[in-house]
Amino acid sequence: MLTGISIRNFRAFRSFELEFDPTMNILVGDNDAGKSTILEAIGLALTGRLRGRVFSQELSPFLFHQGAVRDYLQALRNGAVDTRPPEITIDLFLEDTPESAVLRGTNNLRKADRSGVRIRAYLNPDFAPEYEEFVKDPSQVQLIPTEYYRVDWLGFSGNGITFRSVPATASLIDASNIQLQSGVDYYLNRIISQNLEADQRVGLTRAYRNLQQEFANDNAIRKINEELRGAPREVSDRELTLGIDLSHRASWENSLVPHDGVPWSGVARILE
DSSP states (O other): OEEEEEEEEETTEEEEEEEOOSSOOOOOOOTTSSHHHHHHHHHHHHHSEETTEEHHHHOOGGGBOHHHHHHHHHHHHTTOTTOOOOOEEEEEEEOOOTTTGGGEESOSTTOOOEEEEEEEEEEOGGGHHHHHHHTSSGGGOOSOOGGGEEEEEEETTSOBOOGGGOSOOOOOOOGGGOOOOOHHHHHHHHHHHHHOOHHHHHHHHHHHHHHHHHHHHSHHHHHHHHHHHTSOOSSOSSOOOOOOOOSGGGSGGGSOOOBSSSBOOOHHHHTO
């Protein structure tokens, strides 16, 4: 069913192409070579979801290729005109069949007239004023502003698709990402969604991420990390440093605590 894949700026891959064998494919490589990323990209293109959630909800600065991010930040600081943040693009090529004919077109990185699906994350033009304000001081830009991004899930025809449009699907099972949401979490998230406008949620997300980023810039943390860099490396050759989880699972939506002057918890107080 799957004949090939093209990946741009997703995790370990800045530019990656792979043609699939029609009978069997085996991925072999060292740790962090990108084996899981290929499987993840296939699932993302076929379902529009990452870790069980729609891609727009899971999109974070840490899904982008680090080299592309560095080049973007450097271009900003060098004063390059009309610098735009990198995009994530995954094109999955499908076998030409009557079922996939509706997906046929040239809307892919190869510009080939083929059947396939594409998922693309890019700067949303609707947030152009907010983005321009965000990059006014390039020295303060540390991360890609994914709050201003849009995600499109399309066929190579250029038309939007749904699960029914795709003649194949994928299921990635990863027990480490199972999350159990309590009634309190659900109640708080419902209150937030009903009372905050889109621009308010974007502002809250940026403020929360900036607060997390300040942790690594604290003098005490910097001193600890300098000592850790010189520590013996018995488990891995990589440098060990302390930092706060900045991925989506550590977002403000997943860190809500009921508060009426002092932090507290408990369904009884919430329902009063």
